Amino acid sequence: MARTQGSHSDITGPRIREAALRLFAQHGYAAVSMRQIAKEVGVQAGALYNYTPDKQSLLFNLMAGHMAELQAAWDSVPQADSALERLRAFTGFHIRFHLERPDAVFIAYMELRNLTEENFTVIESLRRDYENGVEGILKQGVEQGVFAIPDTKIATLAVIAMLNGVNTWYRSEGRLSLDEVERVYWGMVQKAVST
Amino acid sequence: MARTQGSHSDITGPRIREAALRLFAQHGYAAVSMRQIAKEVGVQAGALYNYTPDKQSLLFNLMAGHMAELQAAWDSVPQADSALERLRAFTGFHIRFHLERPDAVFIAYMELRNLTEENFTVIESLRRDYENGVEGILKQGVEQGVFAIPDTKIATLAVIAMLNGVNTWYRSEGRLSLDEVERVYWGMVQKAVST
DNA sequence: CTTTTTTCTGAACGTTCGTTCAGTTATTGT
DNA sequence: ACAATAACTGAACGAACGTTCAGAAAAAAG
Incomplete structure (x- = not known):
């Protein structure tokens, strides 16, 4: 598998930021893993690095x-x-x-x-x-x-x-x-x- | 090596708590490892578990x-x-x-x-x-x-x-x-x- | 001096971490 | 229709994580 159906940076980008915001606020920056954020969005952890260095x-x-x-x-x-x-x-x-x-x-x-x-x-x-x-x-x-x-x-x-x-x-x-x-x-x- | 010279629970115990307090405040609980606390006190990480479960x-x-x-x-x-x-x-x-x-x-x-x-x-x-x-x-x-x-x-x-x-x-x-x-x-x- | 107890080491356990990347699929442009 | 591009997977990397524990040394008790 690779690119998923309906995937688009205009959608995934904001969703990543929203998920990160919520998780960071809830558990703290250090306590949240990139994999948790990715799971929330519905992608693999590696995909996040298309949106943040x-x-x-x-x-x-x-x-x-x-x-x-x-x-x-x-x-x-x-x-x-x-x-x-x-x-x-x-x-x-x-x-x-x-x-x-x-x-x-x-x-x-x-x-x-x-x-x-x-x-x-x-x-x-x-x-x-x-x-x-x-x-x-x-x-x-x-x-x-x-x-x-x-x-x-x-x-x-x-x-x-x-x-x-x-x-x-x-x-x-x-x-x-x-x-x-x-x-x-x-x-x-x-x-x-x-x- | 094992028990060190001058080691005593009356000294190590408080020092662990002080180090943990300072490091937790500075970097946050999740961002501080047991090894960092131990290093601050001058012991190995395992020694901390004589003082906290x-x-x-x-x-x-x-x-x-x-x-x-x-x-x-x-x-x-x-x-x-x-x-x-x-x-x-x-x-x-x-x-x-x-x-x-x-x-x-x-x-x-x-x-x-x-x-x-x-x-x-x-x-x-x-x-x-x-x-x-x-x-x-x-x-x-x-x-x-x-x-x-x-x-x-x-x-x-x-x-x-x-x-x-x-x-x-x-x-x-x-x-x-x-x-x-x-x-x-x-x-x-x-x-x-x-x- | 000998024994017991306290305190710590050092290595190891399985797990998770942030990050990279070659390859694959969906979408877009022609 | 095909080519180009954008978006993502899945596996892998070394490093670090919390925690456990047998054994060794220092201190305390006898």
């Missing part, structure tokens, strides 16, 4: 793709004038974006240590870009006198860490709707940074 | 030990009467305890997926116990009218997630002292939950 690149591309998506999505959110309104928009955006991609988020935060040094540097840089955007809002708020925070960098990381926590417990079948979750978190974020 | 137990015992320490340490902190003061004490305790054990904390949060089902249940239960203690403070504060939070469970997780974030960036050589970090975070926590 190696396992490490597979991980890196998933993470880099996620960070790029995150930044692009946030960039496309219209920015209000007031820092308060911009922070509110960010809170909602961040919660929703992350809840829609729990696996990618999990990997982006947990598999940093399994990246090679160069790949790690790239991902870290992308993350810093995103964080700097948030810090910009906080700085603006401080200048405008609506936010009272002794250290915008720490506050940035604290806010993001708090919002990221949603992914650890939120279940769509749970007792709270997305809107309610957003409202609760916005309440806390707002109070935490306001004067 | 298998690799999984090594991980579980590290995590369970950490959670037990955490709970015991918090239990030994004297509790004030007012919810505000109790929450302040918790904030300081949590930050300091976690910053003193970055590796153990990292493992306890990141390696849950590498536990067997039964072991996972045990660790999760220990974590819930700890979280319930915090939620108790928030509930008390709501009853006393000093805290305004629509959902104490979410607020608990949000506060803990925010505080845990410290471990991702804090370096003892950094520009902020432990006291300053504690003050900054307490400011945000306090405002986030207060009326």
Whole structure:
């Protein structure tokens, strides 16, 4: 046997990335074998190497793709004038974006240590870009006198860490709707940074 | 060769656990081999099995030990009467305890997926116990009218997630002292939950 | 000093790992 | 219809994996 019926790189490629994403998130990069990914897709392990030069690149591309998506999505959110309104928009955006991609988020935060040094540097840089955007809002708020925070960098990381926590417990079948979750978190974020 | 000079279980045992803790935190449980741990300690891989029945137990015992320490340490902190003061004490305790054990904390949060089902249940239960203690403070504060939070469970997780974030960036050589970090975070926590 | 116990070595077990590649089949282009 | 290309199989490579165990050396007990 060789090429299979209906096989096409436009189909197999995405399916490999999806399977890898799910398995990496579930069991961890190091614990998942190329053969497991291949089995999920329905091909032999060797076939994966038509789509990625190696396992490490597979991980890196998933993470880099996620960070790029995150930044692009946030960039496309219209920015209000007031820092308060911009922070509110960010809170909602961040919660929703992350809840829609729990696996990618999990990997982006947990598999940093399994990246090679160069790949790690790239991902870290992308993350810093995103964080700097948030810090910009906080700085603006401080200048405008609506936010009272002794250290915008720490506050940035604290806010993001708090919002990221949603992914650890939120279940769509749970007792709270997305809107309610957003409202609760916005309440806390707002109070935490306001004067 | 066989038993080596100066070898003693009181020394080798702890050294194995320390090496495993550090390596698991650095590279991840699945990515670390028993031979790597053994090399770090200066013994052959087979010698590890005098101290743990298998690799999984090594991980579980590290995590369970950490959670037990955490709970015991918090239990030994004297509790004030007012919810505000109790929450302040918790904030300081949590930050300091976690910053003193970055590796153990990292493992306890990141390696849950590498536990067997039964072991996972045990660790999760220990974590819930700890979280319930915090939620108790928030509930008390709501009853006393000093805290305004629509959902104490979410607020608990949000506060803990925010505080845990410290471990991702804090370096003892950094520009902020432990006291300053504690003050900054307490400011945000306090405002986030207060009326 | 002799015996017992503790601690470790070194080799080996079967299994799985990431990766490569010649060959085969399905699809696409002419 | 045939030729060219794209997609995949199946077997193989050496290396590394967790774990076991008989035996040897050091330490402790007598």
